[in-house]
Amino acid sequence: MSGLDFSAIDWQEMQDATIATLKMLLYSGIFTIILGLPLGIVLYLSGRSNNMFIRVVYSVLSFVVNILRSVPFIILMVALIPVSKAIVGTAIGVLGTIPALVIGAAPFFARLVETSLREVDRGVIEAAQGMGASTLQIVMRVLLPEARPGLLAGITITLVTLVSYTAMSGMVGGGGLGDLAIRYGYYRYEKEVMIISVIFMVVLVQLLQIAGDRLVKFFTRK
Amino acid sequence: MIELKGITKVYGKGRKAATALSNLDLSIRKGEIFGVIGHSGAGKSTLIRCINLLERPTDGEVWVDGVDLTRLSRSQLQEQRRKIGMIYQHFNLLSSATVYDNIAFPLRLMKLTKAQIEDKVRELLSLVGLEEHRNKYPAQLSGGQKQRVGIARALASNPHVLLCDEATSALDPQTTDSILRLLLDINRKLNLTIVLITHEMHVIQSICDRVAVIHGGGIVEQGEVAKVFLKPQHEVTKEFIRSETQQDSPLQAALASGELGKAVKITFLGEKTYESTLSHVARGTGVNFAILQGTISTIKDVPYGQLVVRFEGEAAAVDSTIAELTAQGLDVEVLTR
Known part of the structure; x- marks a missing residue:
């Protein structure tokens, strides 16, 4: 490839963008788990109930989750600008993108949680019921520990998805590596910054995946 | 309970x-x-x-x-x-x-x-x-x-x-x-x-x-x-x-047809399982017997035996053998008519 000049890259800006991306990832990741984990548990529990009312709750929740998951993130992000303003006071920068990231990723993570909980052996849950465990005790002491490898894998997938979401948020002034890549590479035809930004994101995703796989392996007892 | x-x-x-x-x-x-x-x-x-x-x-x-x-x-x-x-x-x-x-x-x-x-x-x-x-x-x-x-x-x-x-x-x-x-x-x-x-x-x-x-x-x-x-x-x-006991049906069929002569199923329970009641009684009444099938085992800790036995001898002697075995406290079931 000719005509690439990496010497013109502003490494200070690169570093700032990387830190911004990591911050977005961290905060949105934390809030996605805080929202998505209980939502996934509720989906799992309500989906197995025989109670008509709870079945209706499940259908409604499931429908909302599907809608949020079917809207392309880039559109969701634009649509959520007023929401972001209402929650964090701004719709741009690291802070402004977090509500959209969380609302985009939490339903996705909730589905992953629901799926991993369904993998838990029915017999073990039944044994806990037979020992007089309440629903809360079953969730805390059976479902979550037994599903731990699946949940960790789900968190890994969600974080990787969030990396690409943070990149997209560059389109609406979100900041971070994606923002850098779009501003320099797409708007100003400075390929070098774009290439480096993309490489950084690739490395980030690889690191997340490796760390996630290690944790899953560490907690798998089967 | x-x-x-x-x-x-x-x-x-x-x-x-x-x-x-x-x-x-x-x-x-x-x-x-x-x-x-x-x-x-x-x-x-x-x-x-x-x-x-x-x-x-x-x-x-x-x-x-x-x-x-x-x-x-x-x-x-x-x-x-x-x-x-x-x-x-x-x-x-x-x-x-x-x-x-x-x-x-x-x-x-x-x-x-x-x-x-x-x-x-x-x-x-x-x-x-x-x-x-x-x-x-x-x-x-x-x-x-x-x-x-x-x-x-x-x-x-x-x-x-x-x-x-x-x-x-x-x-x-x-x-x-x-x-x-x-x-x-x-x-x-x-x-x-x-x-x-x-x-x-x-x-x-x-x-x-x-x-x-x-x-x-x-x-x-x-x-x-x-x-x-x-x-x-x-x-x-x-x-x-x-x-469980694998009692085979060819024997059952032969018994039912009567070709083996008079056969009985004797059940021993408890200590009687280990006693020589059968040969003792047979010697007294003068009949001979052949064991066609038998199980000796335990139920929980109680020993039991179940024998299918064919008697040879005078009809009256066989009958008194059966009566004597019953009198000794064994359960006798006549398999042939």
């Missing part, structure tokens, strides 16, 4: 409804080992799961320890369930927890202190002989060891009843015997009432005091194991016993 009254369980509704149990009554005494035997699909699994209401009967009452479980609220039921331990065919242990944590599970539900839990788990580990395995995960244990963990866990809350849902069906014969010995041991040591379901007559014969035979959602025969085992009435019971 346990009273099931008019238990009916119907799965599904309307046209797809399937009746698993119909109007079933069962009474189990304190401290006994009660076996329920039946083929798969007979309703035995539903029956045992009705005792702790893992399966809620469509109709009927479940009395355990003087409490009707079907009338309890959710939290009262959770409380009562701690008095009923249960072990399963597939063990149902937490794969993510160590042996120690699996046994501690019910104790933590009861919110005991760490020291209390440690004491109790240590005691249970030694009861089931798994002291060295306390920090292993279930995946590192053999089937028999896993069931021992299951038993320890079931006993942790000091239950009054232990339910065994096909507890030995996934184990090899040797391991089955060691688990059965452990159950018998626990039954005696703790005076624990045990209810077990199985499809193997061997299990019933080894440790049960009383047995019920379940077929088509109802109990077709029940009573003391020796009585049911040696004098089965219902066709299903006979079938289970045939499969």
